Structure formats: structure tokens, C-alpha cells
Amino acid sequence: MILLQLFWEFLKIGLFSVGGGMATLPFLYDLSDSTGWFTYAQLADMLAVSESTPGPVGINMATYVGYTVGGFGGAVLATLGTIIPGTVIVLIIASMLDKFRGNKYVDAAFYGLRPASTGLIAAAGVSVVGIALLNTGLYAVTGKLTDLISIKAVALAAVLWVLTNVVKPTKKLHPVVFIAASAVVGIVFSFAGA
Amino acid sequence: MKEYLKILWAFMKVGALTFGGGYAMLPILQKDIVERYGWASEEEIMDYYAMAQCLPGIIMINTSVFIGRKHKGTPGGIAAGAASALPSLVIITIIAMCLNAFADYPVVKNAFAGIRVCVVVLIVNAVVKLWKSAIVDWLSLVFIFAPVCALSLFTKISPVILVVAAAVLGVVFSQIKWHRAKKEGGK
Structure with a gap:
């Protein structure tokens, strides 16, 4: 079933x-x-x-x-x-x-579909932010704003963004490289606190 | 029969060698489909790829179906689509079997906590890339992108409804634009 x-x-x-x-x-x-x-x-x-x-x-x-x-x-x-x-x-x-x-009605539908698709993916991105960058659990216990944001995670995100968008030699690298590197960083700095 | 086996083999290779789908499949298609087998021309492949992007479903599968159909009709299309999905099915099933078994190990947990940060950045990059072709004017930003994003975040409305509504809005907005263009052209 x-x-x-x-x-x-x-x-x-x-x-x-x-x-x-x-x-x-x-x-x-x-x-x-x-x-x-x-x-x-x-x-x-x-x-x-x-x-x-x-x-x-x-x-x-x-x-x-x-x-x-x-x-x-x-x-x-x-x-x-x-x-x-x-x-x-x-x-x-x-x-x-x-x-x-080139049918104009088909083109017209896609004129609406593409921004909708982008909007949906952006919303999904925001949901992952909550899991990846925020300690909602810890914040609920302490109530301190400094505990809500995971500094380590935000720092890693900033570095990754620069590497995938700004630095020329790393920009074209396959995502698998960044994913593997993030896994290593996660283990070394015990991102999950485990 | 031999031709179908060739299709299966060619598109299994496409599925197994393409990382991330999309543009990454084009060099492999050019090498194998155009140069080696001659099933479609370079221009045809670009057209198929462009159309596949606009149709529902997975771009790479849709492109494969177009090419397979061109070579061997409907059965060829089905064979090509299925063959390009097969490597994923095998590889991911094996990975899922292993990872689900080790999910509670601290090393795995820490690794994935790091990886999730990377996922955020990958999604942001994908949105920025899509943005350029999707948000073409203020209408699409204010009346489609923004409300869809907000409704998806803050309500339980199914994405299916949002997608259908957006397609309808797209047609309505375009109608208004055509109408206006006609009026101004008439002056």
C-alpha cells in the first residue's frame, strides 16, 4: 500500500x-x-x-x-x-x-512557470538554512541569540560561497569536491557536536 | 534488436558518466550520439535539450527519450529514457543501503552536518543561476516569484497548485502584454 x-x-x-x-x-x-x-x-x-x-x-x-x-x-x-x-x-x-x-501560449505559460520554479527552490533553500546553519534546539533551551546561529557553519558557508562564486580556479570545480571537503571539515570540527 | 541493445548501452553510459545532469551530459551526447552512432545531429541535440528543459520531468531523461525516439520510434524513446535512469538506480541503491546502516555513527553525523552547509550554498548557487533566465521583468518577480516563495515557506499549499497557478498567471500576463503592444502598434 x-x-x-x-x-x-x-x-x-x-x-x-x-x-x-x-x-x-x-x-x-x-x-x-x-x-x-x-x-x-x-x-x-x-x-x-x-x-x-x-x-x-x-x-x-x-x-x-x-x-x-x-x-x-x-x-x-x-x-x-x-x-x-x-x-x-x-x-x-x-x-x-x-x-x-514557438507557440505563443506555450511560451506564455513558461513565462509564469520559470519564476515559480525558482521561487519554490529558493523556499527549499531557506528550509535547509534552518537545519544547516541554526541551532534551534540549543536556542530553545538557552534563549540566547548567539546560541541560535552556528558560527562554525556560517563561516564554512561563507568560505564555500566565495570558492564557488568568486575564486576563479575553484569556481568551475565539480560540486562533489566541495561536498567532500565539507564532510572533512564537519568531522574535524565536529559540526554535529557528536 | 541489435539497434535497441545499442540504444540501451549508449544511454546507460550517458547516465553513468554524467555528474549532476544538465549541461554535463552534452559533451557525452556529442561524442557518442553525434560522432560515433550518428543518430542525431548536433543541432537536433541542442533543440531536444532546449525543449527537454521546458517540459515536466528530468531534463536528461527527456533529452534521451527525444533522441531514442528519433532513431527507433516510440520503443527507442522508452529504451533510451529507461537506460539513462538505470545507473542511478543501481548506484544510489547501493549507497543508500550502506549509509542507512551507518547513519548513527558520530563520524557520519559530523560529516553530514558539514555537508548540509555545503548543500545550502549549492542551492543558493542554483537559484542565482535560474534567476537570470526566470526573472525577466518586475511582473515575474513581484507577482510570481515572491508570492510562490512566500506561500511555499509559510503555508502548506502544495507546490502542484502553485505551479499550475503560475502557468495560468503567465498566460494572463502575456495576454495583457500582447494586448498593450497591439494597441500601441495601432496608434
Whole structure:
């Protein structure tokens, strides 16, 4: 039963996410809210693994979430669910290709879809900020604002931003490099306090 | 039959060798699909890629389906799409099996606490990149991006509804713009 629901949820994700792997992220947050199958923190970890392994991020995420929820069968169903809507639509579109391209109503819909997709991903980013950079648990106990923000994490984020946006030789490096480096920093400075 | 096996093999390679999807798949497509097999031209691949970005679903899978269909019709398209997803399925399942077993070790916990910080930066970078092509005028910023972002953050409204509403708004705004352009053109 849970497998059927999983398949259905990922069919919806495959149908409504436009703009690549990151675009599936807001739907996965929504799925976490509505089902409780996994937490936001788990999602952030899955995203990191998905970015560091071969294959499209969206498929990697679907497989990972599917496996976490329903084992191997879940992984297969979630992946199928994600690719079936796009595949069907491409097969239909390809058969009427010339009519579709440059159609002003299609362009008009995308004029609205693209900023919406960007907005959804930005909101997902804000949710990860809460998990990655803030100590909401500690703050709830002490009530001190200095305890709310994790200085170590903010410092790492600042360094990573500069390395991925400003410093020329590191800008073009693959995300896997930064993810691996962050893992090492996390272990060395015991980011989880564990 | 042999042609289908070739499709399966070619697109499994695409899936296994592309990190992060998107642009990263283009060099592999150019090398294998255009030069080696000659299933599609360079221009066709760029067109397919552009359209795949605008369609629902995963860009790389959609692009693969376009190419597979061009070469061997609908079955070719399905074979290409499935083959490019297969490596992910295998690799991620193995990783998930291992990681879920070790998730409670302090080393794993600390590593992922560090990695999450990196994820924030990666998402910010993705938003900035999308921003340039998505937010083309103040209408799209004020009436689509901002409300969608806020509603997604502060309410439980499903992203499905937000996406559909945004597509409708896009058509409405464009209609108004066409109308205005026509009026001014008529003067």
C-alpha cells in the first residue's frame, strides 16, 4: 500500500516539476510534510549524495527517497514514477514538434512557470538554512541569540560561497569536491557536536 | 534488436558518466550520439535539450527519450529514457543501503552536518543561476516569484497548485502584454 502511494506521489513529482533535478526538491519537502516518511535533514543529506554521484540529480533523489521509504521496490517505483510523465509527454510532443515550438501560449505559460520554479527552490533553500546553519534546539533551551546561529557553519558557508562564486580556479570545480571537503571539515570540527 | 541493445548501452553510459545532469551530459551526447552512432545531429541535440528543459520531468531523461525516439520510434524513446535512469538506480541503491546502516555513527553525523552547509550554498548557487533566465521583468518577480516563495515557506499549499497557478498567471500576463503592444502598434 505504501509502495502504491509512493509511486503515485512520484508520478505527481515527475509531472509537475519543471526545470531539472533541483526542481523536484520543493515537492520532496512537501512530501516530507504530508507523509512524515523522512525528515528535512535526511533530504539535505540525500541531496548531497545525489549531487556527488553520477546520474541526474532528480533521479538520484527519487531512487534515494524511494529506497529509504520502501526498500528496493520503493527505489524502482519512485524512479519509474519520476520518469514516466516526462517520457510520455516527450513522445507526444516529438510527434507534433513543429506545432509546439514557438507557440505563443506555450511560451506564455513558461513565462509564469520559470519564476515559480525558482521561487519554490529558493523556499527549499531557506528550509535547509534552518537545519544547516541554526541551532534551534540549543536556542530553545538557552534563549540566547548567539546560541541560535552556528558560527562554525556560517563561516564554512561563507568560505564555500566565495570558492564557488568568486575564486576563479575553484569556481568551475565539480560540486562533489566541495561536498567532500565539507564532510572533512564537519568531522574535524565536529559540526554535529557528536 | 541489435539497434535497441545499442540504444540501451549508449544511454546507460550517458547516465553513468554524467555528474549532476544538465549541461554535463552534452559533451557525452556529442561524442557518442553525434560522432560515433550518428543518430542525431548536433543541432537536433541542442533543440531536444532546449525543449527537454521546458517540459515536466528530468531534463536528461527527456533529452534521451527525444533522441531514442528519433532513431527507433516510440520503443527507442522508452529504451533510451529507461537506460539513462538505470545507473542511478543501481548506484544510489547501493549507497543508500550502506549509509542507512551507518547513519548513527558520530563520524557520519559530523560529516553530514558539514555537508548540509555545503548543500545550502549549492542551492543558493542554483537559484542565482535560474534567476537570470526566470526573472525577466518586475511582473515575474513581484507577482510570481515572491508570492510562490512566500506561500511555499509559510503555508502548506502544495507546490502542484502553485505551479499550475503560475502557468495560468503567465498566460494572463502575456495576454495583457500582447494586448498593450497591439494597441500601441495601432496608434
